[in-house]
Structures are given as C-alpha cells and as structure tokens.
Amino acid sequence: MQKKLLFSLTAILILASMYIVFFVAPIPAKPPIVWGDINDYRIFYFHLPIAISAYLSFAIVFICSIMYLRKKEQKWDIIALSSAEIGVIFAFLTLATGSLWGKSAWGGYWDSTDVRLNTSLVLFLIYLSYIMVRQAVEEPEKRARLSAVLGIVGFISVPISFLSVRFYARSHPCVVPPCPGTGGGGIGPDVLPFLLINFAAFFLLLGSLMLLRIENEKIKEKINELKRAKNL
Numbered sequence: 437m438q439k440k441l442l443f444s445l446t447a448i449l450i451l452a453s454m455y456i457v458f459f460v461a462p463i464p465a466k467p468p469i470v471w472g473d474i475n476d477y478r479i480f481y482f483h484l485p486i487a488i489s490a491y492l493s494f495a496i497v498f499i500c501s502i503m504y505l506r507k508k509e510q511k512w513d514i515i516a517l518s519s520a521e522i523g524v525i526f527a528f529l530t531l532a533t534g535s536l537w538g539k540s541a542w543g544g545y546w547d548s549t550d551v552r553l554n555t556s557l558v559l560f561l562i563y564l565s566y567i568m569v570r571q572a573v574e575e576p577e578k579r580a581r582l583s584a585v586l587g588i589v590g591f592i593s594v595p596i597s598f599l600s601v602r603f604y605a606r607s608h609p610c611v612v613p614p615c616p617g618t619g620g621g622g623i624g625p626d627v628l629p630f631l632l633i634n635f636a637a638f639f640l641l642l643g644s645l646m647l648l649r650i651e652n653e654k655i656k657e658k659i660n661e662l663k664r665a666k667n668l
Contacts, residue, residue, distance in 0.1 A: 449636060450640075462627065462630075463478060464478070464480045464481065464624075465480070474540070476537060476539070477540065479536055483530065483534055483537055484631065485637070486529045486638060488638075489639065491598060493519045493520070493522050494523045494590075494594050496515065497520045497587045497590075500516035504580060504581075505588075510576075522645045522649060531557060552597065555597040562593050569583065569586060
C-alpha cells in the first residue's frame, strides 16, 4: 500500500511539475543574447533537480560502499549498485538537458572550455565504469569488495564537479550560493517556488526508482543463489 502511494504521488507530482514549468512558471533568466528560443531556458527547472539527484545517488553509493566494507552485508552492495545505476541515468540526463539548454544560451551544445561540463562528463564516465567493472567480475564477494572501493574512490568526482563552477567559472552559471562574482546571480525568489516543486518531484522519482531497483536486485540475487546451490 505504501509503495503504491509513493509511486502514485511521484507520478502525480512529475506530471504537475511538467505542467507548471511549461504553463505557469516564469522563464528563469532573461539574458541579453539568446541564440535560440527563450522558452528553452525553462529546461533549467528540470536540469538542476536532475543534476542534484545524480549527486545524491552517488552519495548513497559512497555511504553504502563504506557500510559494506565495514559490515560485509550484501544489502549494502545491492543498494550501492541500485543507486549507481539510477545515478548514471540522472547523470546522462544532466548532460543531455544541459546541452539542450546550452544550445540556446551559448549557441552550441557543448563548450569544451567549461570546467563544469567536463567534470560532469568525467563523473558520468566514472560511474559508468563502476557498472561495467561489476559486470566483468563474476565472484559475488570479490565483485562487492572491488565495487565498494571504486564507489568510495570515485566519489571524489562529485564534489569536484559540484564545486568546479565556484573555482573556475566560464560559460556555466552558478545558481547555488555562494557564487563568484562572474559565476551567476543565484536563484531568484520568483523562480524558487517552482524549482522546489521540481526538486520534490525528482527526489520522489529517485526514491521510487531506488525501491524498484533494490527489489529487483534482491530477487536476482536469490535466483543466483539457487543456481549456485544447484550446481554444487
């Protein structure tokens, strides 16, 4: 019952946030030069919550990796894997929405000189490699230990990506204060309420996807255990 309520609430809030963004919320910025349709700037309402959801997912991987090395309990490895897979999806969507936004803001889908863009790409590739390494190792305990180490070491890319715009701001704006003088003006009060609705929607989506993925992985592990027992 609680799961159905969570999934229903998530679906309703996602649909409501999409309607609000396209038909109610103001355009989040009014730059002097726009290379495309000014309405493309509305993608900001999705881009920022998706990016923070990716960071949150990788933080869960980090915490669960530490817990696995301490407790040696399979549940922590399952949560880490589930969160990494969902985080990779959110990280890809961050790059995709950022590129679409950049087309109107900068006149191109990618600015190779921008540190935030490059560190976000590296972040995506690190956790994509994390998943690929897991697929390459068959022995469960060895796979879990190696993945835990990667989950801990790889997390360094998260604060580097998040803080990069504060240390070296180029094209990418800084919207979460404190911001450097040339890095953006933060989030205006007319934008914030609508942005918070989207944050709530995507955090609920993250929780729902996590719950589904963890349950599926537990079922998969039980099937693998039965197969191993049968082979013995």
